[in-house]
Each structure stands twice: as structure tokens, then as C-alpha cells.
Amino acid sequence: MKQNFSFCSVHAPTYPYQDDENSHRIFQYLQNICSILPIKNIIIHPDHVVDRNIFKKYDLPFSIENMDERKKSGQGVEDLSKIFEKAPNIKFTLDLQHAFVNDPTMQLAKDLHAAFGDRLVEYHIS
Structure with missing residues (x-):
């Protein structure tokens, strides 16, 4: 499988990430996966992050994904800017479906791309 794909990404499990035993166990598991497969992106939902400092302890290709209308935060430029200010090494996954359900004109998608290009x-298209 390794040779069949030049780009692989995974969604991290849903968990309130912080400096605890379970978070470390999950991140160690993700490290193992990255040593086997060419994982270039590990996607995390911003509302699942309790303590961003945990990301500093692991050299993994994390990204934050914009959220849909069901979430309380993480949809727009302002919300995501606060996250990226505190976690400057984390990348961005633009979920176009999430942007569309928040703004059917797709101006939000353009704004997110302009702010975090x-x-x-990665783009998610569904």
C-alpha cells in the first residue's frame, strides 16, 4: 500500500486532547502509523483540543479543519486565527462542505483560503 499513494492523511480520533495519558497514547499510535505509511496530514477538529501544548511534544504533521454549523466554534477566520496564534506550527485543512453549509455563497471558503492559504x-470535498 505504501507505494500506491504519494499523499495520505488521517483523521485523528475524537478525544479531548491534553497532556494526559490517553492523548499521549493516541499520539504515539499516530507516530507509529506515520513511520509505516506516508502520512502527510493528521486532521484534528479544533473543538477537541483542550491543551494545545501537547502538539509541541510531537513532531507530527497536524492540521486543524474548519467546522460545520453543528459546532460552536471553528467555522470562521476569527475563531481559527485564535487557534493558529497559539499553535503556529499547525497546518490547515479546508473542508469545502463545512464552509458551504456555513455560507452557501462560498465567500467563507474564499476568506478561509485567503487567511490561511x-x-x-489539504482540501476536503464531499
Whole structure:
């Protein structure tokens, strides 16, 4: 399988990530996966992050994904800017379906791309 794909990404499990035993166990598991497969992006939902400092302890290709209307935060430029200010090494996954359900004109998608294009590692299209 390794040779069949030049780009692989995974969604991290849903968990309130912080400096605890379970978070470390999950991140160690993700490290193992990255040593076997060419994982270029590990996607995390911003509302699942309790303590961003945990990301500093692991050299993994994390990105934050914009959220849909069901979430309380993480949809727009302002919300995501706060996250990226505190976690400057984390990249960005732009979920176009999430942007569309928040703004059917797709101006939000354009705004997110303009604001975070330098961090963009992946588009989700569904």
C-alpha cells in the first residue's frame, strides 16, 4: 500500500486532547502509523483540543479543519486565527462542505483560503 499513494492523511480520533495519558497514547499510535505509511496530514477538529501544548511534544504533521454549523466554534477566520496564534506550527485543512453549509455563497471558503492559504495542506470535498 505504501507505494500506491504519494499523499495520505488521517483523521485523528475524537478525544479531548491534553497532556494526559490517553492523548499521549493516541499520539504515539499516530507516530507509529506515520513511520509505516506516508502520512502527510493528521486532521484534528479544533473543538477537541483542550491543551494545545501537547502538539509541541510531537513532531507530527497536524492540521486543524474548519467546522460545520453543528459546532460552536471553528467555522470562521476569527475563531481559527485564535487557534493558529497559539499553535503556529499547525497546518490547515479546508473542508469545502463545512464552509458551504456555513455560507452557501462560498465567500467563507474564499476568506478561509485567503487567511490561511500559507498553512493549507489539504482540501476536503464531499
